[in-house]
Amino acid sequence: MAxxxxxxRSLSAEKRSTQVPKGHFAVYVGESEKKRFIIxxxxxxxxxxxxxxxxxxxxxxxxxxxGGLTIPCSEELFVDITSHLSRA
Numbered sequence: 001m002a003x004x005x006x007x008x009r010s011l012s013a014e015k016r017s018t019q020v021p022k023g024h025f026a027v028y029v030g031e032s033e034k035k036r037f038i039i040x041x042x043x044x045x046x047x048x049x050x051x052x053x054x055x056x057x058x059x060x061x062x063x064x065x066x067g068g069l070t071i072p073c074s075e076e077l078f079v080d081i082t083s084h085l086s087r088a
Contacts (some may be wrong), residue, residue: 028070029078036068037078043085052081 020026023041028034043049052071059072071078 026068028068029073030075031073034070035075037082039082043082046085046088048081049085052078 020038024038025041027037027039029037044053052073055072056070060070073081
């Protein structure tokens with residue numbers, strides 16, 4: 001659950017600042033209410049995360065309603081996936 005706390009911390013930090021640390025990027029996740037997560041760029045190389053990107057491309061194309069990369073999945077699924085990636 002450490003990744004969940006880390007992601008939550010990044011979400012609360014987002015309210016204080018819109019800065020993204022070097023080596024990371026912001027994504028918006030959620031089905032109805034979108035939440036912002038800051039994740040490492042290294043996730044882009046992972047096939048599991050690449051599948052999420054393909055889903056985002058299919059659903060939104062190049063138009064993302066939040067103005068940033070929007071991942072079309074539940075927050076719970078996203079936390080599960082990123083938790084798995086952080087252990088890999």
